[in-house]
Amino acid sequence: MAEIPKEEYILRCTSACAGCSSSLVLRYILKAAGPDSVLVVPACCTSVIQGIYPNTAMNIPVYNVAFASAAAVASGMSAAFRSVGKKTNVICYAGDGGTVDIGIQALSGALERGTDFLYICYDNEAYSNTGMQRSGSTPLGAKTTTTPEGKRDAKKDLDRIVQAHNLPYMATACSAYPLDLYKKVQKALAIRGPTFIHILAPCPPGWRYPSEATIEMGKLAVKTGMWVLYEREYGKLSVTGASKGALAKPLPVGEYLTRQGRFKGIDAATIDYVQQSVRDNLARIAREVEGVC
């Protein structure tokens, strides 16, 4: 606790929903990044919660850009800073829609060009800003306004797409473990070159659970193995924090799914399928950690 800076870079208060985990996550990202940082924000919840023009709650420079362009803008910005010898942190802060669907081409390009920046995807598993439409990141069985009977397709595995770019550092995090996230952001920013962090960000109105359960929901995601905390430094995988326990003995996924209104009425066969895919994923990660595969 002691090493976390007291400074807050978001002034009281944004207009984020009560219990928003993205607000929590952004607090710790900016604490880790410090004042010499620029945020690039494509269309997402964060572009609408900053305050009413001409005021903003964000006490560091924020550049609001078009949906598909965050990583491309960051590329130009990073090149400009480096060419004048500035070390300013360039951080993209994008939602899952702006990353796994609309922004993936720009992200892939920036990773391939070796842009010196940190790309953070906060994943609330839908287009929440516009009222909860399905995204490529929405999990199997989840109800959204465009999948009223539950999504029929599985969640896109963004991390393995990013991993294929062989970047120096990538990690996953969860809003329920802000100190783990803080360390990962610091580590990512200390590395020159493209870095990436994928954060699970539970969303009370979108996932349909009471606002006070935001931290619980994040912890359940990790403890059931639905979300795995890890980091990959120069290709080497290490599992971090609470996921070490979950890897050995995960809770049943039902404990996570049944707490959320978006999974209401999910059938037993779908729960079994989700449980099996979690088991497969954990086994794959365990094998890689042991150096078997």
Next chain:
Amino acid sequence: MSAKLAISRPVKGASGKTGSWRTFRPVVNREACNACGLCAQYCPDGCIDEELEIDLNFCKGCGICANECPKKAIEMVREED
């Protein structure tokens, strides 16, 4: 050129006093509190300061602090009127 750009400036209360959103207000029982600071750590809007005082002008009443308090020292009380 800068005059033509839509630039916002940082100020406190950029979204108004979000405390007016609240239906439930966090009330701290100081005798039960052991000052662990988890409430401040988890407050999404950073409304709890180092002395663990809650800024009711901006607290949206999400209840995370009460839910996460290991000593159950925070109670959510319905706002009157």
